[in-house]
Amino acid sequence: MAIRNVVQIGNEILRKTSKPVREFDEKLWELLDDMRETMVKNDGCGLAAVQVGILKRIVVLDVNHMKMELINPVIIDAFGEQIEREGCLSCKGQNGYVKRPKEVTVKAQDRYGNEFILTGVDLLARAVSHELDHLDGVLFVDKVIEDYKVNKGKGKK
Ligand code: CO
Secondary structure: OOOOOOOOOOOHHHHOOOEOOOOOOHHHHHHHHHHHHHHHHOOOOEEEHHHHOOOEOEEEEEEOOEEEEEEEEEEEEEEOOEEEEEEOOOOOOEEEEEEEOOEEEEEEEOOOOOEEEEEEEOHHHHHHHHHHHHHOOOOHHHOEOHHHOEEEOOOOO
């Protein structure tokens, strides 16, 4: 396993649309392992492949002491709303309040290609929404509620 560099805002790749994963092979598993290690090392609760420079629809999460891998994830249901402060490993030093669904249900594949469904509330719903945005080139700074602005300083990554 290896720690990979996290691409920072301003790099054009973060604005690109990631492509579906077709091969569930050792190369994918190595990327997933590296992404998890990189996320943990940077104290993040989520990371998308584009953030390590790979335009594939892959997300890793570390929420509520649970590590998850979502490949080709699609939101199939969303309910309610929450407004909380968030940040991003690709926007170091920035955070702001963003409105997200309170509950999200996502369909995805695991590292072997098996489909599963995951429902998350609160922080997990927020993290899933944030990471899935990355797959379509969207950053949280695009969605910060104007009144709150983007504050410099501490905040959840
Ligand atoms: Co992010």
